[in-house]
Amino acid sequence: MKRSLLITTLVGAVIVVLIVTGATIWMSAGARSATDRAVEKVSDFYLEELAGRRSQVVSRFLETITEEAERAVLLMKPENLRSRDALREYIGYVKALYGFDVFAVADEDNIVYTEYSTYSGGSRYAFLSGQQAQRKTITTSAVYGAGKEICLSIPVEKLEFMGKKLKTCFVKINMSDIVSMLAFNTEENGTHFSMYYENGENLTGLDFGPIGARENLLEAMRQQLTNEQWQTLSGQFAEGVSGEAQFTYSGRDQILYYAPIPETGWMITVLIPKNLVYDQIGGIREETMTRSTIQIIATCAALLIFFTVLAVQANRISQAKIEAERKIAVKDALTGVGSKYAFTRKVETVDAEIQKGTVKPFAIVVCDLNGLKQVNDTKGHEAGDAYIREACRLICGMYSHSPVYRIGGDEFVIYLQDADYERRDELLAELNRTSEANMADGNASVAAGMADYEPGDQSIQDALGRADQRMYEQKRQMKGGR
Amino acid sequence: MAQRRNGFMMLVIMLLALCTVLYPAAVPAEGDTDENAEGAVRFDLLLDSYEPEKDHYNFYFTYKTVHAWWDAVAMGMEEAQRQYLMKGVTITYDYVAPDAASAEDQQIRLREAAAGDYDVIGVDVADESLISPVLDELAEAGIRVMTFSSSDAASGCRRIAYVGNTHNYEDGAQLAQAMYEKIGGKGKVAMLVGTHGAPCHEDRAKGVQDMTARYPGIEMVAVEYDQDSIDLAYDLTMEILNQNPDLSGLICCNMSNPVGAARAVKETGRNVVIVGMDHDREALRYLREGTIYCLGIQDCYSIGFDTIRVAVKVADGILPGDLYPEKTEEQTTIIYQQDAQQMLELLYGEI
Known part of the structure; x- marks a missing residue:
């Protein structure tokens, strides 16, 4: 019974643990997949945000310069155009006011006027020729010995200087200003920024992660991408469209994101190790997974404890029930003294002691109720039961230190030891006297016979037999005496 | 102190004289x-x-x-x-x-x-x-x-x-010598000059002519002026190429000459050695690809x-x-194909 319960509990526990574990693993796998998708989305958003913000910063910077240059032209007064020196002075004032490195105006003959010089600019500035002079342009050109020169030019209207129409003003932009403004130096987290022309030439003069400042980005990427990917990349560069390319460079997976800077022909580029975002968010994912694992272990442990407690409790209940049943079995329900079963167990115990030679001296008293049948027959069984209980009280009162057993309907056995054994004769005599007196009074009485354990007895039954015989002798005497 | 300075000046003069005597041999290989x-x-x-x-x-x-x-x-x-x-x-x-x-x-x-x-x-x-x-x-x-x-x-x-x-005269002579050595000292060559009367162009042309005189196997078949126009240089070169199917070389004395000449030579696919002056970006690209043999960079x-x-x-x-x-x-420095990329980077940041 107990073993069956334990096995059932354990099997149940294992099944429940397996179900819980399986469900949790399945959910974790789902969560991991969902996290990966989320990470990819976040990664895309992160890159778009990085590039987009910087693109906006550059656009705003250029817009500001445009507005300042337009304002400078708008505020130009006739006295500023009265002479070359007056114009130079005004140009110097504008430079200082807006912090321009170079501010200049050009006339219809492509003569350029700066703070310190007047020079022919037709071959130097492509934006002075043709239609370009009639609209806002940002020109990046390679200049002899000066690297790349960036000019933002805007058309000028209705102004004349020395009899010639002024057609354009322009500001030279220092790329290092833009570079410092964009905070490109974020290499500590592995993110790199740069700007490139649409043809892949580096605009900033800075290394772009593993791609050197002198390398053409598109050419460098040709080695890293499939032909199809490269065609997409170069096509998007040429069209000024944002996009991304994933590739492996020096054994590391990288993501290249690029976005156009409006009205410039430039592309802002971001390069991050592919695992950067994954690492960042992956930490959260690992934490979640760790929590899930802990949850699984805790759940399993709780279930095991629960089932163990359940098993122990079931065992205890079972034990208690057995004990209760055992108590019921050893106790006579009517009188509360030991039952026949209890006496059987006592016989086994004493016989075992006899066999071992360790038994202490004892005596057996056998009592048989007088007149019970008559009571039952004449007064009913309830009266008979009351009679039995009264007789039992008589016996128990006499042998208050010895176990009393009801081994039959009207038969009791008392096992005498120690003090009652020492006074066994006296007690028996007293019992007999009381019984006789009771019988005379119509109360419950018993006939009793006693026998000592004697050397040579193989079993308690030997003493019991002798006591039983003496009880019958006593019963005959009492009947005879009546 | 003055004595030391005089001595130094003497040394410089002697070195310059030596260089003048030896300059044809000093054309960089x-x-x-x-x-x-x-x-x-x-x-x-x-x-x-x-x-x-x-x-x-x-x-x-x-x-x-x-x-x-x-x-x-x-x-x-x-x-x-x-x-x-x-x-x-x-x-x-x-x-x-x-x-x-x-x-x-x-x-x-x-x-x-x-x-x-x-x-x-x-x-x-x-x-x-x-x-x-x-x-x-x-x-x-x-x-x-x-x-x-x-x-x-x-x-x-x-x-x-x-x-x-x-040293325009010397520049012209050096360019001519470089070409003549390249074509083995014989063959038909032509020369493009810039503007009539421009000292630098005329001096280089004279240097070319004098160097040509030292190479009996060289025949100068045409001398034309492009007026510092690339388009004219191209047209003149086309004409020269048509008239001289066996032309071996073109000597260009200014900045526009080699650009126009290289365009024409490349377009026709002719095997003509071009030497020229200056650092025009297009000319440097032609030098890089081998259409132009050498350029004199001022x-x-x-x-x-x-x-x-x-x-x-x-x-x-x-x-x-x-x-x-x-x-x-x-x-002025004569540069060749292997120097072109470096010069493009140095002058124009071109990678």
Whole structure:
């Protein structure tokens, strides 16, 4: 019974643990997949945000310069155009006011006027020729010995200087200003920024992660991408469209994101190790997974404890029930003294002691109720039961230190030891006297016979037999005496 | 001290004489020019210790024609102006030219400038025979005049100083020699020159002709002037190629010549060796791909820088002598295909 319960509990526990574990693993796998998708989305958003913000910063910077240059032209007064020196002075004032490195105006003959010089600019500035002079342009050109020169030019209207129409003003932009403004130096987290022309030439003069400042980005990427990917990349560069390319460079997976800077022909580029975002968010994912694992272990442990407690409790209940049943079995329900079963167990115990030679001296008293049948027959069984209980009280009162057993309907056995054994004769005599007196009074009485354990007895039954015989002798005497 | 300086000057003179005697043999061999190419243009120039007398100078410069070559000179001028400004000296200047080379236009410009408030007037002489008298006229009027760039005035002109290429003749001879060695000393060649009368172009052409005379196997079949026009250089080259199916080489004496010549040669697919002058970006690309065999690179940046540096001294009334020479010589470096990329990067940041 107990073993069956334990096995059932354990099997149940294992099944429940397996179900819980399986469900949790399945959910974790789902969560991991969902996290990966989320990470990819976040990664895309992160890159778009990085590039987009910087693109906006550059656009705003250029817009500001445009507005300042337009304002400078708008505020130009006739006295500023009265002479070359007056114009130079005004140009110097504008430079200082807006912090321009170079501010200049050009006339219809492509003569350029700066703070310190007047020079022919037709071959130097492509934006002075043709239609370009009639609209806002940002020109990046390679200049002899000066690297790349960036000019933002805007058309000028209705102004004349020395009899010639002024057609354009322009500001030279220092790329290092833009570079410092964009905070490109974020290499500590592995993110790199740069700007490139649409043809892949580096605009900033800075290394772009593993791609050197002198390398053409598109050419460098040709080695890293499939032909199809490269065609997409170069096509998007040429069209000024944002996009991304994933590739492996020096054994590391990288993501290249690029976005156009409006009205410039430039592309802002971001390069991050592919695992950067994954690492960042992956930490959260690992934490979640760790929590899930802990949850699984805790759940399993709780279930095991629960089932163990359940098993122990079931065992205890079972034990208690057995004990209760055992108590019921050893106790006579009517009188509360030991039952026949209890006496059987006592016989086994004493016989075992006899066999071992360790038994202490004892005596057996056998009592048989007088007149019970008559009571039952004449007064009913309830009266008979009351009679039995009264007789039992008589016996128990006499042998208050010895176990009393009801081994039959009207038969009791008392096992005498120690003090009652020492006074066994006296007690028996007293019992007999009381019984006789009771019988005379119509109360419950018993006939009793006693026998000592004697050397040579193989079993308690030997003493019991002798006591039983003496009880019958006593019963005959009492009947005879009546 | 003076004795040591004299000794040093003697040594310099002896070395220069030795170089003059040996210069034909000193043409750099192809492949020996990496170091030369690196130093062909110097961008690390600094002003000398001379302290200008005034805190503001105003100059006028005019040159042959609006062209990228003179834009490179302008870069050097701007750097010198910037450095003077750092020293508290303001330099203002005009640096203008016509859209097409014209000695007559230059004469007008010089005379108009003479009426202005310029401390010094400088000119890159378009035609020495027409401009030198005007310069003398200005000098006679007390105006300080100088020449710069690649073309000096005629000998005896009263201009105060010259800054620029002093060895156009040698440049032409070197280019011719490089080509003749390349084609094995025999074959038909043609020459493109720039503007009639432009000293630098004419001197180079003369250097070419004199070198040609040393190679009996070389036949000069055509000499044409492109008027500093790339398109004209292209047309002339096409004509020469058509008329001379067995042409072995083209010698180009200015900046536009080699660009037009290379376009035509590449277009026709002819195997013609081209040598030429200057640092035009397109020409450098042709050099990189092998269409042009070699180019003579003048240090325009230094020409511009030194022109301002000398002009300040001229304006202060200092004559050539200890502080600056009458002719400030600027170098020319012959570069070959293997130097082209380096030069493109150096001059144009082209990768």
